[in-house]
Amino acid sequence: MIAYWVHNLDPFAVQVGDGFGVRWYGLAYLAAFAASYFIYLYLAKRGLSVIPPEKIGDFITGCAVFGVLIGGRLGEMLFYDLDGFLRDPLMFFRVWEGGMSAHGGMLGVALYTLWYAWRHQVSWPGLGDNVVIGAAAGIFLGRLANFVNGELYGRPVEVAWAVKFPKELYEAPVETQREVLGRAQEYFSGPAGLDDVVASVPGSPELAGMVGEYLTPRHPSQIYEAMLEGALLLVILWLVRTKVRVPNGVITGLFFVGYALTRSLAEIFRSPDAGYVWLLTKGQFLSVFTLLVGVGFLVAAWRRPDYPPAWSGRG
Numbered sequence: 001m002i003a004y005w006v007h008n009l010d011p012f013a014v015q016v017g018d019g020f021g022v023r024w025y026g027l028a029y030l031a032a033f034a035a036s037y038f039i040y041l042y043l044a045k046r047g048l049s050v051i052p053p054e055k056i057g058d059f060i061t062g063c064a065v066f067g068v069l070i071g072g073r074l075g076e077m078l079f080y081d082l083d084g085f086l087r088d089p090l091m092f093f094r095v096w097e098g099g100m101s102a103h104g105g106m107l108g109v110a111l112y113t114l115w116y117a118w119r120h121q122v123s124w125p126g127l128g129d130n131v132v133i134g135a136a137a138g139i140f141l142g143r144l145a146n147f148v149n150g151e152l153y154g155r156p157v158e159v160a161w162a163v164k165f166p167k168e169l170y171e172a173p174v175e176t177q178r179e180v181l182g183r184a185q186e187y188f189s190g191p192a193g194l195d196d197v198v199a200s201v202p203g204s205p206e207l208a209g210m211v212g213e214y215l216t217p218r219h220p221s222q223i224y225e226a227m228l229e230g231a232l233l234l235v236i237l238w239l240v241r242t243k244v245r246v247p248n249g250v251i252t253g254l255f256f257v258g259y260a261l262t263r264s265l266a267e268i269f270r271s272p273d274a275g276y277v278w279l280l281t282k283g284q285f286l287s288v289f290t291l292l293v294g295v296g297f298l299v300a301a302w303r304r305p306d307y308p309p310a311w312s313g314r315g
Contacts, residue, residue: 006164006212007150010202019199028145033064035141036134043130047310048241050126050248059116063131067109068100068138075104080273080282102139102229102263103286106256109135125249125297126308132255133237139259140230147222154219154269162217166198172214180214221270228262245311249301256294260287 015021037060044053051059073092077085079101085091109131117124146152153165169180177194184197187207192200201208236258241251267283277285 004164004217006208008202008208009148011149024148025145028141032138032141035137039134040130048308050122063109067112068105071108072100072105075101123248129251132252136234140226143222143226154221155271156216157219163220164212164215166201168215219269225266228266233258247301247305249297253294253297256290260291263287
């Protein structure tokens with residue numbers, strides 16, 4: 001039998017008190033916003049932007065707040081946990097618990113950039129072409145943060161690199177949960193619940209070993225998604241943006257098409273977290289619309305081509 005690794009990464013980079021501190025999840029988002037800013041600034045300084053470098057900071061801040069944070073959080077509530085949101089609307093503000101929808105974030109950013117383009121009279125597709133490159137970097141970092149959190153894990157599998165995720169206990173039968181809690185009491189000085197057990201695994205190899213007896217080895221699908229939806233897409237978009245003369249909107253279209261395809265592929269390995277729509281997981285179903293949006297951007301870009309300053313006037 002393979003001795004599968006029981007996920008024991010601490011979600012806190014720095015912990016202060018019980019359940020408080022700086023989480024890797026939050027740092028990943030900060031790093032994503034910083035990466036988006038520097039990517040956009042680099043491209044703007046080389047004439048590959050429809051807005052000047054001095055406006056990049058305010059623009060990226062707006063994308064982060066109104067697009068990613070609000071859009072991503074609302075998307076998670078509406079697309080994946082509507083019943084929970086209706087029961088407890090304040091869960092929207094508990095971002096430290098995780099739960100951000102990539103599709104919701106994309107929709108939020110799209111609406112914010114549409115407003116910004118109208119407000120400043122610039123090309124909306126041209127505005128978005130650099131945003132989506134930063135978005136790919138953000139997806140990469142966000143999926144790594146999902147792995148650190150031990151959430152959004154994959155389907156059961158028996159391969160050497162499979163991982164056992166303690167949060168699977170939340171989905172286990174009640175009898176299993178009771179047995180785990182009964183055996184776990186020897187690791188605590190007082191009564192402990194399931195949350196305590198899961199949270200204590202990173203600091204106790206013995207507890208992790210015991211809990212692992214009840215867990216199923218699974219695909220580390222968060223890593224697959226980081227590589228496919230994030231790193232691979234980032235490299236492709238960067239090369240096209242910096243090496244190929246294409247009209248405004250092509251990069252945006254490639255991002256939506258590429259994300260739809262890579263997300264749908266990754267969903268094959270990811271445990272469905274919101275059921276199915278016909279034969280598709282919720283992520284694959286939403287990706288159908290993402291794909292159509294991408295095709296729309298590509299068609300519009302080639303039918304009425306205009307170019308960023310660096311490529312204007314070149315044959």
